[in-house]
Amino acid sequence: MSRTISIEPVTRIEGHARISLQLGDDGAVEDARFHLTQFRGFEKFCEGRPYREMPALTARTCGICPVSHLLASNKACDHLLAVSIPPTAEKLRRIMNLAQFLQSHALSFFHLSSPDLLLGWDADPATRNIFGVMHQHPDLARDGIRLRQIGQTIIEMLGGKKIHPTWVVPGGVNEPLTQEKRDAMLKLLPEALEIARRTYDFFKTLLPKFKHEADHFGTLPTMFLSLVTPQGNLEHYDGLLRIKDAHGRIVEDMVPPEEFERLIGEAVENFSYMKFPYYKPMGYPQGIYRVGPLARLNNAQACGTPYADVALAEFHMLQESGPITSSFHYHYARLVEIIYAIEMMERLLKDSTILDSRVRARARSNRNEGIGVSEAPRGTLIHHYRIDDDGLITWVNLIIATGHNNLAMNQAIKQVAETYVNGNQLQEGMLNRVEAVIRCFDPCLSCASHAFGQMPLRIELKNASGQIVDTLIRVGECGA
């Protein structure tokens, strides 16, 4: 007698996602699906707009990582202009991107995932929340706030205090950096690095407690996609595409981002509005891959900064050989990237050309197709536009980081459910682990994956005739 468990809503972000678990006769999980039921249509309603509006329009795709869309969109516009942006403009854009990584990763680790990591998966949900963390680990909670503040402050210093800054523009940036701002930013970074290293060292002490979760939280033999530098090192803004398989073999390397369509296909399923990108030569769904911090570190030979390189070497030792396949270690990878972001920002800010006044190349559109690829905190972000001769958008495709991870998230949920779900008796700890594996990916859906403890959840266990066998309800306090 097959049964279905439906978790709905998984996400409180307008409540548009749910998880369903299909159980077999013996109560074991046979399949799991992650349904994104929210439809937005950004790609369609951008049609007909002037391409220069795209950075401002697409930055509003996301209230959490607008900087990522701003950068990928402007890179697509640079491509339409057929210009190379001035070197100083590129460095300034990189700093803004790294500041975004800093604040985004800090949010994910310190505030979204730390209650599970510090208070335990099975802790009372009434206290397994950020206030529980503040109570038991106030220093760590303050550290998280401070890192976020430093990242956000740097973004504001570069982009101005306006919401959705227009500082990054097609062809570069619209204003050079002043010495005063440069010095102010540099002053923030030693404290940030101290916090990041302290947190990293602390997290390593927690790892032995989570061996079981590390083995069963989306430990999948997928490929990994990311940008790398021409030397094969960690890259977040530009670079070339690399795909590595689960055994560490490089499947694709040094692929110009403009050729991404040769590598990536997009499938659709009737149970979700999120597309299912896959590695085209292997077909769907065999061509499963992951993106984001885990993929970037698996693909990188080195970070290129002192402390991050030490941390990367330790990261690679989490497994005896090959890439790190456990999605649980996205957390670890985020901490390494925080260290890298701080070190690299310092290096860029100390660059002798960073105050150069030549920061923008001006041109009209010189081709009808533009592709912009950069790394967002959650993974590789692709903006692809076509325009007519008047510069009006005729077609748009956005492949966002969370989309790349869609196949893997579905499999990870299944793995966690297979390990922890008892089909005959639902438990709070099971709910929390299903949520927690989603949080490993830090999907940008999502009040839900960005909420915990009090996230509203309703799980129903039904038999084949649709009769409810068991129900577990957790009521959220917030209805947005």
Next chain:
Amino acid sequence: MKILVIGYGSPIRGDDALGVLVADRLEQDGVPEHVTVIARHILTAELVTEMSAVQRVIFLDAAIDLAPGTVRCQRLTPTARAASSMAHFLDPQELLGWCTALYGHAPESHLITGGGASFDYADYRLSPAGEFAMTAMLAEIEPLLYA
């Protein structure tokens, strides 16, 4: 006394921009040296550090449960509900709760909301009722900017 004014809302959703536009107007008109004004799309966690360093916070927001053009002033107290998404906060009281939990104190806090009439797409533009609310909000803020 240090005072922090935080205006928040979406600048492209008509009267939802009230908090942001009132904050912008305050800055343009000039505020006393002890007052800092910031505008945000949403309330985010890192604001707590700035809140912890002042004695008074004034939140500025738009409301749909108020008659268009009218204004409501409330004193706020911290709450320890973990209801927000962390990426953004729906309730300034939760931010105050964070402030208390992390720094042992929260500033005296006020929420001034203006009733909006239209929350449709409009770039930094208010409805006539929104304009009226903006003027009334500015009048309500004035005495709070001084100890």
